[in-house]
Amino acid sequence: MDFEEIKRKYSGQWVLIEYDELGVDLEVKKGRVLAHSENKEEIYKALSKTAGKNVSVDFVGPVPSDLAVMFFVE
Numbered sequence: 001m002d003f004e005e006i007k008r009k010y011s012g013q014w015v016l017i018e019y020d021e022l023g024v025d026l027e028v029k030k031g032r033v034l035a036h037s038e039n040k041e042e043i044y045k046a047l048s049k050t051a052g053k054n055v056s057v058d059f060v061g062p063v064p065s066d067l068a069v070m071f072f073v074e
Contacts, residue, residue: 003028010036012061014043018053028056 006015010033019031034055035046043057 001032002030006031006033007060009033010060013038013059014040015058015060016043016046016050017056017058018050019056028058031056 001009006017006028013036015033016035017028017031018034019028021029021031023029034050034053035043037043040057040059047055047057
């Protein structure tokens with residue numbers, strides 16, 4: 001499923017995506033939704049079962065004003 005379709009189908013939700021294709025800025029272009037929820041804690045629970053998979057966690061919709069994002073690289 002392409003990301004535009006994911007955005008339409010899961011608007012306002014957190015999604016856990018096993019991606020097949022990334023863009024140049026590492027954004028998901030295509031993938032399969034493994035889990036979706038309005039509650040990000042549900043996504044984190046599902047994330048623990050994805051060892052060895054290429055996954056991304058995204059919020060689909062307007063970014064909540066109380067959301068903080070932190071990135072780290074090993």
